[in-house]
Amino acid sequence: MNQSGHIDVKICGLTDETAVAASLGAGADMLGFVFFPPSPRHVDPARAAQLAAPVRGRARIVSLTVDADDLTFDAIFHTLGPDILQLHGRESPERVAQLKTRYNVETMKVIAVREAADLAAVEPYLGVADRILFDAKAPAAASRPGGLGIRFDWHLLAGLDLPRPCMLSGGLDAEVVAAAIGIARPDGVDVSSGVEARPGEKDPAAIARFVEAVRRTERTLGAPSRRKAS
Numbered sequence: 001m002n003q004s005g006h007i008d009v010k011i012c013g014l015t016d017e018t019a020v021a022a023s024l025g026a027g028a029d030m031l032g033f034v035f036f037p038p039s040p041r042h043v044d045p046a047r048a049a050q051l052a053a054p055v056r057g058r059a060r061i062v063s064l065t066v067d068a069d070d071l072t073f074d075a076i077f078h079t080l081g082p083d084i085l086q087l088h089g090r091e092s093p094e095r096v097a098q099l100k101t102r103y104n105v106e107t108m109k110v111i112a113v114r115e116a117a118d119l120a121a122v123e124p125y126l127g128v129a130d131r132i133l134f135d136a137k138a139p140a141a142a143s144r145p146g147g148l149g150i151r152f153d154w155h156l157l158a159g160l161d162l163p164r165p166c167m168l169s170g171g172l173d174a175e176v177v178a179a180a181i182g183i184a185r186p187d188g189v190d191v192s193s194g195v196e197a198r199p200g201e202k203d204p205a206a207i208a209r210f211v212e213a214v215r216r217t218e219r220t221l222g223a224p225s226r227r228k229a230s
C-alpha cells in the first residue's frame, strides 16, 4: 500500500467488453491483456486495443508477455500502447532494461515463488524493473507460467524489506485477498483465475467482489502515514 493507504488492484486476462466495463466500474487500477498464445486469455494486439479503448485515462493498461521477441513488442506498442509491461517469463535484467529504454515504458518483472530461496531472484532486478510482482511458481509441467490459480505461502514475504512498489498474485480471490494483504503487505494485488467463471471467462460479479474486498481491507488497515506509532 502507498502512504495514503491505497492498494493497487490489477484485473488480468481480459477478453471481452463486459469484463472490461466491470473492472473499470469496480475501480480497478490496472487492466491486463495477455499476449501468450497457449493461454486461454490470449488476445491479439488489435483485439486488446479495441478492449482497451475505454481504459485509457481511467486505469493503467498492462501488457503481459512471456519471453516475447522484439516483433511481438513492436506490434503491441504500435497497436495498443500499454502503460506497463508485465514480464512473466525468464527475461534477464538486461532485457528488462532494454525494453524500458526502447519503449520508454514502466516495467513489472515477475518473480516466481514456491520457497524462500526463490526470493533471491529479485536482487538482480532491483533498480532495473520499476515494479516487482511476486507470483506463485507454476509446476514444471504447466502449459503456462501463471494464471493457474495457484497460491504460494504469503508468510515467505511477511516482515521482509520488500522492493517497492511490489505486487502479489497467485490464486487470489475475494475470500482470501484480505488475509494475503495482511500477511504479505504488498502495494498491489493481481488476479485472473479468482474472478473467472471458467478459464478465460471473467465473472463481472466476482470482479466487483474482489475489488470491494481490497477496498474494505484498505479501510481496515488505514493509511500507514496516519497509523499511531506503538
Ligand SMILES: O=C(O)c1ccccc1N[C@@H]1O[C@H](COP(=O)(O)O)[C@@H](O)[C@H]1O
Binding pocket: 012, 013, 032, 034, 036, 039, 040, 041, 064, 066, 088, 135, 144, 145, 146, 147, 148, 149, 150, 169, 170, 171, 172, 190, 191, 192, 193, 194
Ligand atoms: O493468465 C494467464 O493465462 C497467464 C499466462 C502466462 C503467464 C501469466 C498469466 N497470468 C498471470 O498469472 C498471475 C496469477 O494468476 P491467477 O490469479 O493465479 O490466475 C497473474 O499475474 C496473472 O496475470
